[in-house]
Amino acid sequence: MSLRIVQVGAGLWGQSWAELVARSRGFALAAVVDSESRARGWATETLGVSTFTRLDRALGGVPADVVLLVSPPDTHRRLAETAFAAGCHVITEKPLAPTLEDAASIVESARTHRRVAMVSQNYRFRRQPRRLGMLVRDGSLGTLNAIRIDFRRDLRNRWISSRDWRGRMPHPLLLDMSIHHVDLVRSITGREFVEVDARGWPVGDSPFRHDPSAAALMTLDDGTTVSYYGTWGEALGRETSWNGDWEILGTKARATWTGAVNDALRGTVALEPFGGSRARLHPAPLAALDRLGVLHELRRAIREGRDPECSAADNLRTLATVLALARSTEEHCPVRVDTLGGR
Numbered sequence: 001m002s003l004r005i006v007q008v009g010a011g012l013w014g015q016s017w018a019e020l021v022a023r024s025r026g027f028a029l030a031a032v033v034d035s036e037s038r039a040r041g042w043a044t045e046t047l048g049v050s051t052f053t054r055l056d057r058a059l060g061g062v063p064a065d066v067v068l069l070v071s072p073p074d075t076h077r078r079l080a081e082t083a084f085a086a087g088c089h090v091i092t093e094k095p096l097a098p099t100l101e102d103a104a105s106i107v108e109s110a111r112t113h114r115r116v117a118m119v120s121q122n123y124r125f126r127r128q129p130r131r132l133g134m135l136v137r138d139g140s141l142g143t144l145n146a147i148r149i150d151f152r153r154d155l156r157n158r159w160i161s162s163r164d165w166r167g168r169m170p171h172p173l174l175l176d177m178s179i180h181h182v183d184l185v186r187s188i189t190g191r192e193f194v195e196v197d198a199r200g201w202p203v204g205d206s207p208f209r210h211d212p213s214a215a216a217l218m219t220l221d222d223g224t225t226v227s228y229y230g231t232w233g234e235a236l237g238r239e240t241s242w243n244g245d246w247e248i249l250g251t252k253a254r255a256t257w258t259g260a261v262n263d264a265l266r267g268t269v270a271l272e273p274f275g276g277s278r279a280r281l282h283p284a285p286l287a288a289l290d291r292l293g294v295l296h297e298l299r300r301a302i303r304e305g306r307d308p309e310c311s312a313a314d315n316l317r318t319l320a321t322v323l324a325l326a327r328s329t330e331e332h333c334p335v336r337v338d339t340l341g342g343r
Helices: 013-024 037-047 055-061 072-086 099-113 127-136 172-190 290-304 312-331
Strands: 001-009 027-033 051-053 067-070 089-092 117-119 144-152 193-201 212-220 225-231 245-250 253-258 268-273 280-281
Touching: 001 013, 001 055, 001 225, 001 290, 013 037, 013 290, 027 055, 037 051, 051 055, 051 290, 055 067, 067 072, 067 212, 072 089, 072 099, 089 099, 099 117, 099 312, 117 290, 117 312, 127 172, 127 253, 127 268, 172 193, 172 212, 172 225, 172 312, 193 225, 193 312, 212 280, 212 312
Parallel strands: 001 027, 001 067, 027 051, 067 089, 089 117, 144 225
Antiparallel strands: 144 245, 193 212, 212 225, 245 253, 253 268, 268 280
């Protein structure tokens, strides 16, 4: 039996999500919810599904197992609580919520209603970071010393508008993009961030009202240093993939993840033992990649009665780290992640 999904939000990214759900075996798009008539018209004409202006009306009108939230972050708590009360599981796009208070409420509501709450940290479901995680766990790198991540995409004159919610949101790079990289560090290393020191800056010809660029030094709980540079609005230098370019340094070797500028599901992982030769590694296949991997992980978690990878409860630590980065850029000083909560 297919999982019946009601999706909230059919903007640009939401349309891509809806098309994915509609064509994926084992899942059925039951309805689309959006306040905009143009978005509802697209869903009806393109996918032939029922549309509604409000989630409660959709859940009262069609059978559903899962609610997928591809709506602005400040709507997630209210919509998730509505979904749980109706007996549905929930997937939210990241960030889980704009505040840790709202995020923790989503987690608690899921527990109260015994439903699964999952965040679409879809970058975890790519082959290359899984391979990097294996190198960390099997000791190929030795003890970790440092991680460097360089992320550059120029979104000037592209699909972002200063009028949409991403163009208006505070800390757009950190909350909507760097959150993927932060979550990948947690997944690859199995470690948590303890302190961050970040700076952000505006870019006058970008479509973002707030800082689309940031740099940070971060520290993991084993003392590993993470150096991060990210931008959505600068022209200098070549673009990286959406994954960024990675270098992980240990006491025995370095690992790199590069390439895939035009296809984020590709890219090269290489291992270079100190004093030895660099070798390209071949990541193992995954049954389902990226957002489809998220959907399959949700279905397995429901079937097995367990928390999924990147559950909302686990994602509190990712969100806390990104909010600490945002605070650090505002206060121009280091911030301890545990001062924000999220454990």
